[in-house]
Amino acid sequence: MTEPSLFRRTAAELADSIASGEVSAVEVAQAHVERIAAVDDAETGVHAFLHVDAERALATAAEVDAKRAAGERLGPLAGVPLALKDVVTTADMPTTAGSKILEGWQPPYDATITRKMREAGIVILGKTNMDEFAMGSSTENSAFGPTRNPWDLSRIPGGSGGGSSAALASFEAPLAIGTDTGGSIRQPAAVTGTVGIKPTYGGVSRYGLIACASSLDQAGPCARTVLDAALLHQVIAGHDPLDSTSIDQPVPDVVAAAMRGADGDLAGLRVGVVKELGGExxxxxxxxxxxxxxxxxxxxxxxxxxxSCPHFVYALPAYYLILPSEVSSNLARFDAMRFGLRIGDDGARSAEEVMNLTRGAGFGAETKRRIILGTYALSSGYYDAYYGQAQKVRTLVSRDFDVAFEQVDVLVSPTAPTTAFPIGEKVDDPLAMYKNDLCTIPSNLAGNASASFPCGLAGEDGLPVGLHVMAPVLADDRLYRVGAALEQALVSEWGGPLLNKVPEPAGS
Incomplete structure (x- = not known):
């Protein structure tokens, strides 16, 4: 049995302990594997993971230890464990995107961010649960059952990346990767008391991400501290010629910004409170x-x-035309002919019948809803009235950001309008579910950087609340400066990290 306190250390602390020889990477990986076994039961526990590869994780950790013993120079996060959202391809593990239509599918290649993390010596523990194809705000749309919030197992952990945020909050991993199409990194971070960063669109490669909406999707780091998120951001960011939307410009020094922010001095920084994101x-x-x-x-x-950002109030309806339209195009590839699930292929049915049967059985209700909405919005006679108009609104939202950033350095709002709600409360009310992303969607439409940082517990229910910080395109470092300064101030006020207050999940 390994030292139990290992899984409660930050990624930076673990990296230092491994580098100094205080502990081995294998001991760290083993501690987290044991933690997952203790708290992640699919029926009664957190259920953050869909797939755990303990054997491979321990083998990777052993390789890190061997390289260090041989005197090789390793990356700053070498040997640190990570939970990977199951929408990012991995050649050695299944990638399901939370959907029955991809159940058991093992990709033939690694995503660029997967490759970068392997090269950095990061130990991938497994793949985390998510709303099917990243469509949802609660991780209830997963074909493999919901993930539960470690603060209260009857509550949602946010979505679509609830598995990654829950893994952090339950101390199953010190680092995680999420993807954010309309808030899927930031909203889960807010309701679990963790840190979630949506980098500038194009700042982190999308090659190997199973696409939901290609003009909105962005992978990013998730962690329990601002510095940990910055260290992971530094590993995964940068230009990738395999991604046509990747930005070929230097990555801001986010680690230096986090360290500067930790000094607690925000003198000279102008912060804008968005008038439209609050109130009723x-x-x-x-x-x-x-x-x-x-x-x-x-x-x-x-x-x-x-x-004031007057067009932010129209971001939600515009988003729910743009996203479904791109979904209807992207998910056409799941046709039962090339990979994944195939139903009714008995030789007597046509390809069209097999396709219909497979999609009917393989896609969940929310995915079908968005495909239908998107197909309608793109159809002849409706394209200009719906999709075209939504893109015009998108331009107006981007202009609001441009005007605002002429006045201030960052914008702030709540990350989500509410704390984590009970599992099942909104599952039959799509509009109520969609409103969880009111504050986060504008940044996806515009492509600028944004993040959620813990800012305390709500008085009504004792559940976490997130501060949403938005920065201009390629000014991701500003997020870290603000987040680290806030973190230092509040940790001092709370007498320690907010996550020290999370109860132990059932079965631990």
Whole structure:
């Protein structure tokens, strides 16, 4: 049995301990494998993981130890474990995107970010649960059952990347990868008390991500601390010629920005509170913690002003035309002919019949809903009225950001209007579910960088609240400066990390 406290250390602490020889990478990996076994039961526990490859994780950790013993120079996160969202391809593990239509499918190649993490010596523990094809805000749309929030197992962990955020909050992994199409990194981070970063669109390669909406999807780092997220961001970011949307420009020094922010000095930084993201429909406890977090930023030297972004109120309806339209195109590849599930192929049925049977059985209700919406929006006679108009709104949202960033360095809002809601409460009300992304969607439409940082617990239910920080395109470092400064101030106030307050999940 390994030292139990190992799984409660930060990624930076683990990296230092491994590098100094205090512990081995194998001991660290074993501690996390044991933690997953203790708390991640699919029926009664957190259920953050869909697939755990303990044998391969331990083998990777042993390779790190051997390289270090041989005197090789290793990356700053070598030997540190990570949970990988199951929408990112892995040649040695299944990649299902949370869908029955890909159950058991093992890709023939690694995504670029998977390759980069392997080269950095990061130990991939397994693949985490998610809403099917990243469509959802609760991880209830997974074909393999819901993930549960470690703060309260009757509540959702956010979505679509609830598995990654829950793995962090339950101390099953110190690092995770998520993807964010309309808030799927940031909203789960907010409701689990963790850190989630949506990098600038094109700042991290999308090669090897199973596409939901190609103009919106972005992979990013998830962690329990701001510095840990920065260290992972530094590993996965950068230009990739395999991704046509990848930006060929230097990556901002996010680690230096996190360290600078940890000094607690925000003098000279201008912070804009978005007028349109708050008020009616926002939980009182969420608004209270948000207001207090903004006051902390002011005490640290930031200049706080109110900023209006008038077209943000139209972002949600525009998004739910653009996203389904791209979904209907991207998911056409799952045709039962090339890979994945195949139903009714008995030789007597036509290819069209097999395709219909397979899609009917393989896609869940929310995925079907969005495919139908998108196909309708792109159909002849409706394209200009729906999809075309939505793209015009997208332009107006981007212009709002441009105008705002002429006045301030970053924008802030709550990350989500409410804390984590009970599992099943909104599953039959798509519109109520969609409203969870009110604050996060504008950044996906515009492509700018944004993040969620823990800012306390709501008074009504004692559940985590997130501060949403938005920065200009390729100014990802500003997120880390603000997040680290807030983290240092609040950890001092709380007497330690917020996640120290999370109860032990059942079965641990």
């Amino acid at each position: 429909g926002y939980q009182a406890g969420v608004e209270a913690r948000f207001t207090e977090a903004v006051e902390v930023l002011g005490k640290l030297g930031a200049e706080v002003v109110e900023v």
